[in-house]
Amino acid sequence: MKREEVLMEALPYIQQFHGQTIVIKLGGHAMVDEEVLMNAIKDAILLHYVGMRVVLVHGGGPEITEKMKALGKEPKFVGGLRITDDETLEIAQMVLVGKINDGIVSLVARCGALGVGLSGNDGNLIMAKKIGKQKVVIGDEEHEVDLGYVGEIERINPEILDTLLKNNYIGVVAPIAIDRAGRSLNINADTAAGEIAVALGAFKLINLTDVDGVMDKERTQVFRRLRVTETEDLMADGTISEGMIPKIGSCVRAVRGGVPHAHIVNGNKPHTILLELFTDAGVGTMITE
Numbered sequence: 001m002k003r004e005e006v007l008m009e010a011l012p013y014i015q016q017f018h019g020q021t022i023v024i025k026l027g028g029h030a031m032v033d034e035e036v037l038m039n040a041i042k043d044a045i046l047l048h049y050v051g052m053r054v055v056l057v058h059g060g061g062p063e064i065t066e067k068m069k070a071l072g073k074e075p076k077f078v079g080g081l082r083i084t085d086d087e088t089l090e091i092a093q094m095v096l097v098g099k100i101n102d103g104i105v106s107l108v109a110r111c112g113a114l115g116v117g118l119s120g121n122d123g124n125l126i127m128a129k130k131i132g133k134q135k136v137v138i139g140d141e142e143h144e145v146d147l148g149y150v151g152e153i154e155r156i157n158p159e160i161l162d163t164l165l166k167n168n169y170i171g172v173v174a175p176i177a178i179d180r181a182g183r184s185l186n187i188n189a190d191t192a193a194g195e196i197a198v199a200l201g202a203f204k205l206i207n208l209t210d211v212d213g214v215m216d217k218e219r220t221q222v223f224r225r226l227r228v229t230e231t232e233d234l235m236a237d238g239t240i241s242e243g244m245i246p247k248i249g250s251c252v253r254a255v256r257g258g259v260p261h262a263h264i265v266n267g268n269k270p271h272t273i274l275l276e277l278f279t280d281a282g283v284g285t286m287i288t289e
């Protein structure tokens with residue numbers, strides 16, 4: 001395709017997206033490779049300059065795990081959620097808020113835009129309550145495990161993000177929430193991104209991961225478009241498993257909550273966000289109601 005044709009193919013999308021809000025979840029694996037992260041941020045900045053209101057919600061699970069191990073702590077998960085004691089919460093806050101969030105804001109600045117870093121504590125952005133005890137089956141026996149300082153989201157107060165977006169900043173959000181008593185809780189970043197997309201009335205939620213999208217059971221083909229009911233069938237027959245479950249969960253929450261499209265794309269390949277949004281064919285999976 002000629003260069004002018006590529007640009008003209010993007011025009012109707014640019015017109016449609018202008019002034020709309022987009023929430024991009026940066027997956028934990030992208031966080032350990034600066035080049036991968038930089039490519040995603042460059043795409044986000046292009047979206048910002050074509051007039052979209054951009055919010056980046058990041059993970060950092062692999063880095064929290066690494067830091068815990070370095071400090072002699074063994075990471076444990078129940079249903080994909082990290083069991084979080086006092087010390088783990090401190091490590092998670094250090095890694096997510098102190099390191100990763102700040103690092104992303106710096107990269108945004110290096111790419112020529114202004115980012116503001118927030119955790120869910122800021123302006124009561126993400127309010128949550130402790131999940132508490134969860135049932136797990138070990139062998140033949142059912143046990144109850146207390147997840148500790150892990151939160152389930154009760155409410156998003158998007159005013160602080162709205163204020164930043166209105167003033168032309170890119171919002172960068174770490175997955176830490178605050179409870180009613182003002183204590184911090186660790187929350188899953190996919191869930192946070194879905195809830196924030198709903199609360200902001202976003203036009204799109206993009207979830208970046210390490211595969212090309214939602215794939216069939218044999219992992220040979222990517223589904224380009226899926227309806228919520230189809231994702232439910234793929235969950236029921238085990239096609240969607242492991243780390244893909246919370247991603248689909250947050251996409252389903254988002255589209256059910258009024259976000260017209262949620263996308264899952266490969267963050268390890270350069271500029272997949274732009275190719276998914278600005279080309280007719282797309283490159284990942286688009287989920288709609």
Ligand SMILES: Nc1ncnc2c1ncn2[C@@H]1O[C@H](COP(=O)(O)OP(=O)(O)O)[C@@H](O)[C@H]1O
Pocket residue numbers: 027028029030059208209210211213214215216239240241242243244245
């Ligand atoms: N149907 C599916 N299609 C694609 N990937 C799947 C599917 N089911 C499970 N997965 C797994 O989900 C993983 C993505 O989740 P995860 O590793 O948690 O990503 P991230 O760290 O980017 O948040 C993929 O690498 C893949 O192993």
Ligand SMILES: CC(=O)N[C@@H](CCC(=O)OP(=O)(O)O)C(=O)O
Pocket residue numbers: 026027028029058059060061062064080081082092150151175186187188189190
């Ligand atoms: C409660 C819980 O599990 N919180 C996550 C927060 C980070 C996250 O979600 O990071 P990814 O997107 O990289 O998985 C954790 O501690 O790993």
